[in-house]
Amino acid sequence: MKQDEMAAIYDKYKNTVYRTAFAYCRNRADAEDIMQEVFLRRFAAAKTFEDENSEKAWLLRVTANKCKDLFKSAWRRYNVPLEAAASVAEIPQDNEVYHAVMALPADYRLAVHLFYYEGYSIAEIARIMRKTEAAAAAVLCRARKRLKRMLGEELEL
Amino acid sequence: MNMDDYRRAADSMEPSEHCRNEVLNMKNIRITRKKNHRMTAVLIAAAVMAAGGGMLIAADSLGTFDKLIGVQEKKDARGFSYDKYDRNNYEAIAENDEIPEESLSASNEKLSVSCDSVYCDGSSLLLGLTGEFYENVMKDYGSVHFDCEVIVNGKTHELRGARDWDCGFWRFDGRLYRDESRENGFSGSICLGLTEEYSITEPTVIEVRMYNIGDLNWNEPRGSRLGDDVSFTVSVTPDTALRRTPMLSMEQDGFSAKVYEISPACIMLGSSHPEWYEANTETIVYPDGTTSPKYSIHAGWYDENGNPLEPLDYTMDLDRDGCHVCPYAYADTSRLTVKWVNVQEQDENGSPKVIYEYTFDLTE
Structure with missing residues (x-):
């Protein structure tokens, strides 16, 4: 793949991939590492896609997998206790809703991000997260309930 | 808010x-x-x-499995396929592999090899291999095959052993492919499918012995062997969450099918024919007087786009619950359709006539 093609792909999807990775990792360093790996994989795969939606969905599926890989790696399991992981979270703004979303479990955060930010349907989220539709719907439902519990009924979902 | x-x-x-x-x-x-x-x-x-x-x-x-993506389409200097029979979906595997926590490399007088990627969902185990030949044996050849023995939980699985449930595995193959980015370098894989009894549920140390290395290509007569046996160990931590067992099944009009397992390594599917077919002795008589059976029914599986799923191992013949069971390469699909065709009869397009079909919705 030529460099200008790679640059075009990167510029088009960098924020999408980075923000999704951040939603899962909650820190800039990991999100940037994952983003780099996703694009490395994209350029190496030299795939052709039917349309932009397919390409974006593929990138997000790889992003979700890379995020899960990072968190299940032995290195992280052995070296980053939960408390420490929470303490390195880099939440960028003083924003109650954002803080509440970031306090959810990782799978919940990812589902919320894909649904409310990327605008994906349950079926599409299921494919990206490699879950059944029922499982994806259940994750989103539980995430909403937790957000309501944290932020009260004034939260509009 | x-x-x-x-x-x-x-x-x-x-x-x-x-x-x-x-x-x-x-x-x-x-x-x-x-x-x-x-x-x-x-x-x-x-x-x-x-x-x-x-x-x-x-x-x-790139990881080892990343380098194997698309290896089925590659051809060597002589025009032979690297290995068109390797049906693994390395893209899906590469997304879920891990660097082993402990792996030892090994060598003989002709080559060195190490295992630096592992995919393990408990039922399927794929070891990603990299290494180098000390001579330029892969100048013209795309792949090298070898016999292999793998010891898992005290059970020895042999590449050239019988393939049935009693032996603890349903699939076993191994190969080394030319790594185009490195002179004399190779990447490869050992693929093992384990039965329930021998599935890997805890971190386990696997012992591997490669021997008869140098069966250069399946299309070629056996060449000289590339040195003595090579043995190494690798520690494997299974991720059983990679494997779904939906156990979807249908039975209608005597046709039955089951979806046993879906993982990045394989989709395990089974089907069986109706009893009337098994007992049918009807024949077709051609104008020249020759005859052939009226029915010859085969079942095929298709993804949501109508593309046929690729069987991982043509030699495998398993029966489970009265179904003929076969592992297929992973396909990213939300539906699986099974079609029974009678190859003795053609439809209007000249294709074998579909006599029954059923679609499983995997999202339910």
Whole structure:
């Protein structure tokens, strides 16, 4: 793949991939590492896609997998206790809703991000997260309930 | 208070500018995904500028299974396929592999080899191999095959052993492919499908012995062997969450089918024919007086786009619950359709006539 093609792909999807990775990792360093790996994989795969939606969905599926890989790696399991992981979270703004979303479990955060930010349907989220539709719907439902519990009924979902 | 607050916060986040340079120049890319607890150093990938302004991805920055993506389509210098029978979906496997926490490399007088990627969902075990020949044996050849023995939980599985449930595995193959980015270098895989009894549920040390290395290509007569046996061990931590067992089944008009298992390594599917077919003795008599059976029914599986699923192992013949069971390469699909065709009869397009079909919705 030529460099200008790679640059075009990167510029088009960098924020999408980075923000999704951040939603899962909650820190800039990991999100940037994952983003780099996703694009490395994209350029190496030299795939052709039917349309932009397919390409974006593929990138997000790889992003979700890379995020899960990072968190299940032995290195992280052995070296980053939960408390420490929470303490390195880099939440960028003083924003109650954002803080509440970031306090959810990782799978919940990812589902919320894909649904409310990327605008994906349950079926599409299921494919990206490699879950059944029922499982994806259940994750989103539980995430909403937790957000309501944290932020009260004034939260509009 | 609503989710727009979340959207506004997310909108404000962008990756650092240096990431763009690193990704596009492929320099100093930090690969952290597959770190293990002993590996604290950051892996640095290098970039190779290709002539004509293009860019090649540095091979060292890719995992072993990444390098095997598309190997089925590659041809060697003589026009032979590297291995068109390798049906593994290496793309799906590469997304879920791990660097083993402990792996020892090994060598003989002709080659060195190490296992640096592992995929294990408990039922399927794929070992990603890399190494180098000391002579230029892969100049003309795309692949080298070998016999192999793998010891898992005290059970020895042999590549050339019988293939049935009693032996503890349903699939076993191994090969080394020429690594185009390195002279004399190779990447490869050993694939093992384990039965329930021998499935890997806990971190386990696997012993591997490769022997008869040098069966250069399935299309070729056996050549001289490439040195003595090579043995190594690798520790494997299974991720059983990679494997779904939906156990979807249908039975209608005597046709039955089951979806046993879905993982990045394989989709395990089973089907059986109606009893009337098994007992049918009807024949077709052709004008020249020759005859053939009226029915010859075969079942095939298709993804949501109508593409046929690729069987992983043509030699496998398993029966489970009265079904003929076969592993297929992973396909990213939300539906699976099974079609029974009678190959003795054609439809209007000249294709074998479909006599029954059923679609499983995997999202339910």
